[in-house]
Amino acid sequence: MPNNVIWTKNLKKSYPLIKSYRDLIRHPFQRNFIQALRGIDIAVPPQTCFCLVGPNGAGKTTLIKILTTLVLPNEGEAFILGHDVVREEALVKRLVGLAIAEERSFYWRLTGRQNLEFFAALYGFPHQEAKKRIEEVLELVGLTRDADKRFNTYSSGMRQLLGLARALLPEVEVIFVDEPTRSLDPQMAEKIRKFLRHELVDRQGKTVFWASHNLAEVEAYGQEVAIISKGKIQLQGRVKDLTDNGQRSLFEIYQQYVQPNGEELSGLNGRN
Ligand SMILES: Nc1ncnc2c1ncn2[C@@H]1O[C@H](COP(=O)(O)OP(=O)(O)OP(=O)(O)O)[C@@H](O)[C@H]1O
Numbered sequence: 001m002p003n004n005v006i007w008t009k010n011l012k013k014s015y016p017l018i019k020s021y022r023d024l025i026r027h028p029f030q031r032n033f034i035q036a037l038r039g040i041d042i043a044v045p046p047q048t049c050f051c052l053v054g055p056n057g058a059g060k061t062t063l064i065k066i067l068t069t070l071v072l073p074n075e076g077e078a079f080i081l082g083h084d085v086v087r088e089e090a091l092v093k094r095l096v097g098l099a100i101a102e103e104r105s106f107y108w109r110l111t112g113r114q115n116l117e118f119f120a121a122l123y124g125f126p127h128q129e130a131k132k133r134i135e136e137v138l139e140l141v142g143l144t145r146d147a148d149k150r151f152n153t154y155s156s157g158m159r160q161l162l163g164l165a166r167a168l169l170p171e172v173e174v175i176f177v178d179e180p181t182r183s184l185d186p187q188m189a190e191k192i193r194k195f196l197r198h199e200l201v202d203r204q205g206k207t208v209f210w211a212s213h214n215l216a217e218v219e220a221y222g223q224e225v226a227i228i229s230k231g232k233i234q235l236q237g238r239v240k241d242l243t244d245n246g247q248r249s250l251f252e253i254y255q256q257y258v259q260p261n262g263e264e265l266s267g268l269n270g271r272n
């Protein structure tokens with residue numbers, strides 16, 4: 001663990017299932033759970049572009065939420081830069097940036113810039129510093145021109161970019177991005193990929209934890225990849241090693257570890 005920016009051991013998470021009225025009557029004391037994570041072990045070295053891939057419902061977002069202190073694990077341990085995400089929650093919050101796929105936390109009637117001003121204040125930035133930093137991040141994600149338009153007029157791609165800008169507001173070492181290129185057009189998507197890898201990792205020396213469904217982008221921009229399926233890491237390694245320097249496709253490898261049975265979409269129901 002010493003050198004790893006992110007490190008987890010046997011991390012488990014289950015969510016309670018909301019019962020139907022009928023089940024409530026028939027089995028009032030029985031609780032059902034979805035086991036989202038079933039013992040996750042990962043280690044992410046510093047200054048790495050780390051990609052997490054896996055089918056819908058495999059547990060990617062849940063893992064990101066635990067590592068960024070939004071959700072508590074049921075079992076196991078997780079550390080960011082040596083700090084426990086549960087016991088040192090407040091500290092870990094200051095060490096990580098997060099851009100999550102579904103952005104419902106912005107104020108629709110405020111402009112992009114006003115939204116960032118709000119969050120900068122929340123992060124405790126002094127006013128002048130906030131102004132400067134906001135200009136910087138708007139420029140970085142290419143939103144300067146649209147910064148004074150209201151959020152409710154933004155396209156889904158622009159909303160995603162604003163989410164990324166917000167994740168970059170605080171100067172942090174570790175940035176989590178959940179499907180950052182999901183609804184972006186091809187050129188914008190490529191710009192964001194280059195930004196994550198070349199600017200954040202290669203130039204600024206940050207660690208990026210990137211959940212993705214796009215194996216081509218992982219092949220091209222990821223350094224380390226982990227495949228998650230059924231709540232467990234099935235494989236982790238360097239992209240170059242796993243693909244024999246591009247001789248094998250990541251898709252080929254992915255198919256060996258992920259069964260296309262759709263089982264995960266509905267969750268893996270366990271009982272307690
Ligand atoms: N708040 C919640 N309450 C109940 N179940 C949940 C909750 N959040 C996630 N789950 C379940 O946990 C499992 C893992 O979900 P998660 O969102 O982490 O998967 P994912 O890998 O991010 O999927 P996707 O690729 O579709 O984004 C799924 O079965 C999902 O239905």
Ligand SMILES: [Mg+2]
Nearest residue numbers: 060061062178
């Ligand atoms: Mg997800």
